[in-house]
Amino acid sequence: MVAEAKIMCPQNVEVFAKGMNVREVEDVVASISPKSFDPSRPLEFVSPAAALISNSQPDVKPADKVSDLAPEPADLRFFPRLRSGSFADIGPRRYMEDEHILIDDLSSHLGSLFSFPTPSAFYGVFDGHGGPEAAAYVRKNVMRLLFDDVNFPRASEVNKIFSEELENTLRKAFHQVDLALADDCSVSSSSGTTALTAMIFGRLLMVANTGDCRAVLCRKGEAIDMSQDHRPIYPSERKRVEELGGYVDDGYLNGVLSVSRALGDWDMKFPRGSASPLIAEPEFCRMDLTEEDEFLIIGCDGIWDVMSSQHAVSLVRRGLRRHDDPEQCAKDLVMEALRLNTFDNLTVIVVCFSSLDQREPLSPPRERRFRCCSLSAEALCSLRSLLDTSG
Known part of the structure; x- marks a missing residue:
């Protein structure tokens, strides 16, 4: 029986990583990571050229x-x-x-x-x-x-x-x-x-x-x-x-x-x-x-x-x-x-x-949801080894 570990991913999906190497895990996580979003970012206004009054x-x-x-x-x-x-x-x-x-x-x-x-x-x-x-x-x-x-x-x-x-x-x-x-x-x-x-x-x-x-x-x-x-x-x-x-x-x-x-x-x-x-x-x-x-x-x-x-x-x-x-x-x-x-x-x-x-904010803050992603023992060991090497 293969042991598994869990990694929290800020996304509304589950990823099963049995038998995957570290680079494959990184690719999957990168593909599901949400794009950066700043709810306080102001609305853009028209350019000066387009703003000339008619x-x-x-x-x-x-x-x-x-x-x-x-x-x-x-x-x-x-x-x-x-x-x-x-x-x-x-x-x-x-x-x-x-x-x-x-x-x-x-x-x-x-x-x-x-x-x-x-x-x-x-x-x-x-x-x-x-x-x-x-x-x-x-x-x-x-x-x-x-x-x-x-x-x-x-x-x-x-x-x-x-x-x-x-x-x-x-x-x-x-x-x-x-x-x-x-x-x-x-x-x-x-x-x-x-x-x-x-x-x-x-x-x-x-x-x-x-x-x-x-x-x-x-x-x-x-x-x-x-x-x-x-x-x-x-x-x-x-x-x-x-x-x-x-x-x-x-x-x-x-x-x-x-x-x-x-x-x-x-x-x-x-x-x-x-x-x-x-x-x-x-x-x-x-x-x-x-x-x-x-x-x-x-x-x-x-x-x-x-x-x-x-x-x-x-x-x-x-x-x-x-x-x-x-x-x-x-x-x-x-x-x-x-x-x-x-x-x-x-x-x-x-x-x-x-x-x-x-007033209400321009856009409501995006709620962060976490789901479990499973890694095999082999993938987990590879990840730990990579982190130790980086350290």
């Missing part, structure tokens, strides 16, 4: 085309836990014309006079042009203009009425800011700014956009655009511009401005009350957040000129898996845009909806 952006799913935006019943229990970080850099420009604002707890910031659903937050990016005056004015006065000078809705819960009132209030506030820029003598008539704001009340995310800043939502690693860039070359904007007496020359509105919507720029707008090719009217996108929504990126066009929405989402997602720091992720995005040779100022806000320990 008008069609095939790798991004627009919010109005997502089929599963309506929350499931289980999502009714979900409320985001907000934390944010930002980073700004002058880039290759001589002057910094960007401004931004981030408030993770709007109720505490405004005081007891306002009653909002929990959580409540306000974020904004203002990309100036023709000088820094317009963007700086908006940053300094946006809270007063938004919450004091208009009838901002107050409610303890989010419903359809609150959402509609919020949209109407934001629309009115954008126009109020535009008129205020015309009246303030410290702001040049040739100075203007784009503006993108994002508000969160409970599970409601409301984005208002005028210009070419962009907000991008990450849902399970997939980029979802929450705003549409307002550029004169886009068919809908070009049609509106030309119907109102403007023209597009080499991608620029009236040969001057690279956006078709902005606050300020009163040297390019018709007198008050007249329809103008350049308008301050914002577009809106609203969504109920779910447990699948991980974070929101808000950035000026200096970011999106050189990378796609999906590129940015993948970069931030990988960073959060490493260090869970939204401010560092914002900085990483700016550094990536500089590496890709952006030619503009750079400003980014990253808003996380939960902490890292609340």
Whole structure:
């Protein structure tokens, strides 16, 4: 009767090695050893060349085309836990014309006079042009203009009425800011700014956009655009511009401005009350957040000129898996845009909806299973002899 010994193999199979020599045993074990697997390895993002943005952006799913935006019943229990970080850099420009604002707890910031659903937050990016005056004015006065000078809705819960009132209030506030820029003598008539704001009340995310800043939502690693860039070359904007007496020359509105919507720029707008090719009217996108929504990126066009929405989402997602720091992720995005040779100022806000320990890992750890492998006495002796020799 042949004696046998057992060797533990990390594989879900049994190997019987009676009568086999050591090299044969090694070959069998090597053939059944699992490939190395690191469950913490981040998702790869697209290469810089493939990440250059195009008008069609095939790798991004627009919010109005997502089929599963309506929350499931289980999502009714979900409320985001907000934390944010930002980073700004002058880039290759001589002057910094960007401004931004981030408030993770709007109720505490405004005081007891306002009653909002929990959580409540306000974020904004203002990309100036023709000088820094317009963007700086908006940053300094946006809270007063938004919450004091208009009838901002107050409610303890989010419903359809609150959402509609919020949209109407934001629309009115954008126009109020535009008129205020015309009246303030410290702001040049040739100075203007784009503006993108994002508000969160409970599970409601409301984005208002005028210009070419962009907000991008990450849902399970997939980029979802929450705003549409307002550029004169886009068919809908070009049609509106030309119907109102403007023209597009080499991608620029009236040969001057690279956006078709902005606050300020009163040297390019018709007198008050007249329809103008350049308008301050914002577009809106609203969504109920779910447990699948991980974070929101808000950035000026200096970011999106050189990378796609999906590129940015993948970069931030990988960073959060490493260090869970939204401010560092914002900085990483700016550094990536500089590496890709952006030619503009750079400003980014990253808003996380939960902490890292609340989310599932990218891939669950692989369970290691052990089975017995049998060796004959002769093979065992050969193996021992080999090990002794090596020792």
